Amino acid sequence: MSITHSTTAKQAATNAVVDLIDEGEGAGKLILKTAEDAVVATLTLNDPAFGSADSDGTASMDVSPAVSAAASGTGVVTKFDITDSDDTVVFSGTVGESDADMILDNNDINATQVITVTSFTYDSGEE
Numbered sequence: 001m002s003i004t005h006s007t008t009a010k011q012a013a014t015n016a017v018v019d020l021i022d023e024g025e026g027a028g029k030l031i032l033k034t035a036e037d038a039v040v041a042t043l044t045l046n047d048p049a050f051g052s053a054d055s056d057g058t059a060s061m062d063v064s065p066a067v068s069a070a071a072s073g074t075g076v077v078t079k080f081d082i083t084d085s086d087d088t089v090v091f092s093g094t095v096g097e098s099d100a101d102m103i104l105d106n107n108d109i110n111a112t113q114v115i116t117v118t119s120f121t122y123d124s125g126e127e
């Protein structure tokens with residue numbers, strides 16, 4: 001037997017998480033890392049970083065203007081952290097070219113390569 005949540009509860013759970021990204025004085029960040037935790041790129045998010053949750057309890061990253069930056073390192077990106085402006089991690093996930101939380105068209109990144117986020121959706125996982 002599983003617990004289910006109302007639409008309002010699913011939206012509230014998602015909004016509570018994504019709103020944490022906007023805490024602090026500035027915009028949150030997307031930090032792309034290798035399996036060994038080497039930072040390959042840090043992208044500054046828009047502020048606010050995400051829109052409000054929809055009826056499914058998912059929120060889309062605001063990518064207008066584009067969330068983009070040149071890589072500061074080289075490596076195969078396998079995970080990410082999303083932080084607030086004070087570098088407090090709000091949530092983390094996996095990165096890959098398929099079957100991952102965040103999909104990149106190429107996760108083998110070279111220094112100075114420009115990385116642009118075209119879309120990303122957060123789901124709190126509430127049923």
